[in-house]
Amino acid sequence: MFRVLGNRKVTPNAHEMIVEAPEVARKAQAGQFALLMVNEHSERIPYTLSDWDKEAGSVTFIVLEVGKSTSDFVRLQPGDEVAHVTGPLGMPLEVDNFGTVALIGGCYGLGGVVPVGRTMKAAGNRVITFVEARMEGMHYYLDKYESFSDEVVQTTTDGSNGIKGHGVDILEARLKEGVQVDRVFAVGCPFMMMITAQLTQPYEIKTFAALNPIMLDGTGMCGACRCTVGEETKFACVDGPFFDAHLVDWHELRDRRAAYIRIERDVCK
């Protein structure tokens, strides 16, 4: 069993969940995720590893409450147990000194960019972190971003905090000013990652996005997570989750993620 060590509400619909999972913490690398089952009847749900502590044997997830599985998870309190945590899964991110790296995080990606930023900084990159949220009060982890970023840019879509607009809009403005960016990493909802990819394409900046298709086993056995990347079918759980964002078929990803919406909604009623 895996004990819940912490549950903190970071925005009205997102929780920072800390779970005891020593085997996951021991091996975790930036870019990876874990699968979690709250109880024996639960779905196997993937969550990005947003932090881990090898000594304490714990891992941290940012969980956005969207449906049954995520709300079952965030309802747990310290001392409660989850039935299964499997991980780390997925390919670790390729880390190198690329020069200047831009991170774009939205939704749960506000947590997901943290390990990416840390390893990129440790590899000698200049790191600019763009974090976007809908409105004021939805930003968190600023101290974490400060610890690895040369610059943190906060945006809100309604302008109530930081700059008004999407993270990518600001990135675009910077690029137009002639700021040199060598790599972009985007973690968040498919729409945000897609527009990021569309924006960086004309500038020919290598851009990587963490794809989030529906998953089942997370070990390459079922193929539920297949995505089209550069005309090829890839299994996001073993070949990814990070892929070259310019090659991803974003519309397919969006549609495939919607596969169970109808039936899931019925059960939440």
Added chain:
Amino acid sequence: MIEAARCLACKKPKCVAGCPVNIDIPSFLHLIEEGKFVEAAQKIKETNPLPAVCGRVCPQEEQCEKVCVLTIKHESVAIGRLERFAADYERNAGKIKLPEIAEKTGKNVAIVGAGPAGLCVAGDLIIAGHEVTVFEALQKPGGVLMYGIPDFRLPEEIINAEVQTLSDLGVNFRYDYVVGRNDTIPEMLAGDFDAVFIGSGAGLPSFQGIPGENLIGVFSANEYLTRANLMKAYRFPEYDTPPIEAGHVTTIGGGNVAMDSARTALRLGSRSTIVYRRAREQMPARDEEIHHAEEEGIKFNLLTNPTKILGNSRREVIGMECIRMELGEPDDSGRRRPVPIEGSEFEIECDAVVVAIGNKPNPLIPQTMEGLELTRWGTVVTEEHTMQTSVEGVYAGGDIVSGAATVISAMGQGKVAARAMDHYLRTGKNPDPPPPPPPPKEKSKKKKE
């Protein structure tokens, strides 16, 4: 008992040679004939740790029963059914007796995968006195037995009971553990373990590469069956994983996996059709399974090859375009090759497609260890008398070695590996010369009940 009595107790029983784990068939049949059902089950377990499973899923008609001398004149003894009966009797009577364990050696063995190959090695090596830990990626044991083969053919309780016996013997099971992502095999060998057995199966689904395969409503058989079996989607919303709701499911393929998928579709309330590109005689599925499928009302579209899966604007499956085939010249496998009949394209309306055309080995383990020799199909190369891989101390068996095969062949390879591993753990060497197949010996029987 009457059925068991038909056995002639041949001096050189062919049936035993036909069974990949060489069960002492005449002896256990004799025990059944005498009404000693528990003893019969124990007799079987001397060589086969999973009789309740094998009695159900073995292709007996191709193995032990095929070569039974009675087939020359009549029908063979129903060995598989009797094996199943004895094992079920023992389990239901609560009379499962644990075999004795040899003196502890202090050696540690890691087993990758809790499928039939891994379970078989675990059983043999714990009895031989070694410490055994099984690492399984999923949340439950059994491999394909649990996530693939449906409950109506192999109930989950049976797998759990067999695994419970192994736990009682002292086998340590670690679930949610992905070897290669958690510790790699080299790390295991450098750490606590003296030898490793790879029984990771063939779990990477193949697709045909036709247009439309990534539409919503196209599933690999693994996904379709895993949702139903492992995740219990048919009990949604009691279980959280949503089931696949479809009016008409079309399954592509002609093997056992296709039959299981098509029969599962019926049970999930869908109409069910199988599309297979060769003729009925060439279907790799067991005859018995094809019969069941036909009786249950599954429609067969033979000599039919899908060319395209059709979708609507929301990317949902609405049908499949197929072409009729006819049999041409024999191919490498000796089967007559199906060739498309020009202009015979037609459409099948359906809202889900299950692709059951085979699995390949998962590359995770070879990717995370150096020096593991592979074939060009990605299976692991082993020495056939020991199942040792190209890496010392690392053995492999089951579908990861032979490609998608059978439960009992996976266990047969597990047996061979366990024997070699026991020798290696005790002496640091592989057995040499290769051990001859064990003759059906009359072991000193432990009498107790």
